[in-house]
Amino acid sequence: IAGITQAPTSQILAAGRRMTLRCTQDMRHNAMYWYRQDLGLGLRLIHYSNTAGTTGKGEVPDGYSVSRANTDDFPLTLASAVPSQTSVYFCASSDSSGTSDTQYFGPGTRLTVL
Amino acid sequence: GQNIDQPTEMTATEGAIVQINCTYQTSGFNGLFWYQQHAGEAPTFLSYNVLDGLEEKGRFSSFLSRSKGYSYLLLKELQMKDSASYLCAVRDSNYQLIWGAGTKLIIKP
Secondary structure (H helix, E strand, O other): OOOEEEEOOEEEEOOOOOEEEEEEEOOOOOEEEEEEEOOOOOOEEEEEEOOOOOOEEOOOOOOEEEOOOOOOEOOEEEOOOOHHHOEEEEEEEEOOOOOOOOOEEOOOEEEEEO | OOEEEOOOEEEEEOOOOEEEEEEEEOOOOOOEEEEEEOOOOOOEEEEEEOOOEEEEEOOEEEEEEOOOOEEEEEEOOOOHHHOEEEEEEEEOOOOOEEEOOOEEEEEEO
16 A cells, blocks of 8 residues: 555445445554545535544534544544535545645545435 | 635646636635645645745745735646646644635646
8 A cells, every 4th residue: 555545436325324435544644634525615624533543523524423543544434324425535644743734635435325 | 704715717828837826814824735636536735835935846836925815826837737626725723724616727739
């Protein structure tokens, strides 16, 4: 693995189903983030984690949950999917001890909820 | 509220220079980022400004004026592969990134 990986690449999901989007990084970054990207809007932060064992809510957390059991993994769960959660989801990570704390992104998961 | 403004779309000619502007109103300022995003791909980091002035990196330069809440990304010697969306983001007082909607740059031969 080099950088950040996300799975699945894309998914079509029936409304009401539970879904977990996976994110793994091998850069030993302490901070990780989940964003959604919708046409015409900027990236919006869903949840973040500054270090393993801690998580925080972003701008649009409702309907989503996360966990951070270790440094490398940061899964995002939709407990009961709704059509408004149709979006492209990006996971990102950063080394907050660095000068700029630049975020690096995974390839994204395209999710469609019907 | 917090706001990042960028033009929605710009068109430029191969070999030319283009300037993409970004204005921001945020609660606090802890740095400004520019990212490039090709269609269907992830955003990739281009530049970071935290102090006023120009940062040059090859064909790309980024400028910041904190007093004016303004930045621009300057792309020189445009190539067809520069066709992409360019995202401006500001880190606010909570140390979270606030993102603009992006500027779609179309390069014509």
